[in-house]
Amino acid sequence: MADALAATLPAVREAFAADAAALDALIAAADGPFVVRGLVADWPLVRAGLQSARAARAHLLDHARSRDFTVSMGAPQDSGRLFYDADMQMNFRMGQGRLPAIFAGFDAAESHAQVPTVYLGSVDIEQYFDGLAAANPMPLSPRSALASVWIGTPTRIAAHNDFPDNLACCAVGTRRFTLFAPDQFRNLYLGPIDNTPAGRAVSMVDLAAPDFAVFPGFAEALRGAQVADLNPGDALFIPSLWYHHVEAFAPFNVLINYWWRDTPRFLGQPQNALNHAVLAIRDLPQAQRDIWRQMFEYYVFSGGDEAAAHVPEHGRGVLAPFDADTAGRMHAFLLRSLSK
Structure with a gap:
């Protein structure tokens, strides 16, 4: 066959x-x-x-x-x-x-x-x-x-x-x-x-x-x-x-x-984000999943420009494009969050 x-x-x-x-x-x-x-x-x-x-x-x-x-x-x-x-x-x-x-x-x-x-x-x-x-x-x-x-x-x-x-x-x-x-x-x-x-x-x-x-x-x-x-x-x-x-x-x-x-290696692996989303979001009530879907679109899939536009440039943190330093801080933040 x-x-x-x-x-x-x-x-x-x-x-x-x-x-x-x-x-x-x-x-x-x-x-x-x-x-x-x-x-x-x-x-x-x-x-x-x-x-x-x-x-x-x-x-x-x-x-x-x-x-x-x-x-x-x-x-x-x-x-x-x-x-x-x-x-x-x-x-x-x-x-x-x-x-x-x-x-x-x-x-x-x-x-x-x-x-x-x-x-x-x-x-x-x-x-x-x-x-x-x-x-x-x-x-x-x-x-x-x-x-x-x-x-x-x-x-x-x-x-x-x-x-x-x-x-x-x-x-x-x-x-x-x-x-x-x-x-x-x-x-x-x-x-x-x-x-x-x-x-x-x-x-x-x-x-x-x-x-x-x-x-x-x-x-x-x-x-x-x-x-x-x-x-x-x-x-x-x-x-x-x-x-x-x-x-x-x-x-x-x-x-x-x-x-x-x-793309730079410091941006991480998308599969890890999917795995975490399955754990944290998939089994929520439908109404909450709908809100999170909108938030992901706003912060992630749209590119995030609207989410950052009203924040002073020097204070945007992870709302700004990543470099090696800010990506490293985000990795550390996620590790601390996941260890709780």
């Missing part, structure tokens, strides 16, 4: 970037995702993976630090879908081990037809590898980006979104991204925000077998969905808040991605 569904969806548009400056210009002008074929085809990791999975693992091991890596392990019958079980608990278990031992398991699995799912997700490259980033350099111009590596057997990761912009580079194996615009969150039927496979609420719809009787709005989400099939060396730009369902197909797959935000 997944392949048949993907065949009905339009492909993500493709673009060409001759260098980092050209890629930055494409990103700055983008109003949606796009693919750049062969963007990182010259990476040694990509070239090693084209030789063999073992060669790719050897390249990673050459740079791995001597520390424990966190690994997720799923049962073979779940076909790589890292998700919830019938009790809404995770259908995989977590473990830790050194990368040589983990990769020895991949080596042994090459001779077996059915193997458990093994997945190392969002591994911080700087913390867990020495020289890997230099050997396989970021194709963007210099910026403050978090570089992560994703390693695993065939997997299916439910649709979710991320707050930062994202450049996902397929290094080893093949991947398929199915993308949905940010405004489709209702039609994706997101699960709980406090019990998630990896920190972000995920769609409860199984793309391999969508149940339109249970999730009728998903048909609307599909009308605007796009698909990107990535081969080794290809890259996909995923703008902030775009939902993406991710499938990895090869027996051994590696993806390196870069997350960054163009």
Whole structure:
């Protein structure tokens, strides 16, 4: 069903970037995702993976630090879908081990037809590898980006979104991204925000077998969905808040991605504000929620100009645009408030 569904969806548009400056210009002008074929085809990791999975693992091991890596392990019958079980608990278990031992398991699995799912997700490259980033350099111009590596057997990761912009580079194996615009969150039927496979609420719809009787709005989400099939060396730009369902197909797959935000980091994470609002506002009586909705519009979603206009400029405090100092004071104020 997944392949048949993907065949009905339009492909993500493709673009060409001759260098980092050209890629930055494409990103700055983008109003949606796009693919750049062969963007990182010259990476040694990509070239090693084209030789063999073992060669790719050897390249990673050459740079791995001597520390424990966190690994997720799923049962073979779940076909790589890292998700919830019938009790809404995770259908995989977590473990830790050194990368040589983990990769020895991949080596042994090459001779077996059915193997458990093994997945190392969002591994911080700087913390867990020495020289890997230099050997396989970021194709963007210099910026403050978090570089992560994703390693695993065939997997299916439910649709979710991320707050930062994202450049996902397929290094080893093949991947398929199915993308949905940010405004489709209702039609994706997101699960709980406090019990998630990896920190972000995920769609409860199984793309391999969508149940339109249970999730009728998903048909609307599909009308605007796009698909990107990535081969080794290809890259996909995923703008902030775009939902993406991710499938990895090869027996051994590696993806390196870069997350960054163009707004200052001191502004904090919007998800934390949503979580706190659910706690503090959602269960109030309707009349009170209506007032708080208006106050949020007045102070937050409107941009706050009206709320600050009548206050002398030198006394506006957090009603004025934030800088690092005022944001720091606001963080401290919130911590004190939450600790009471």
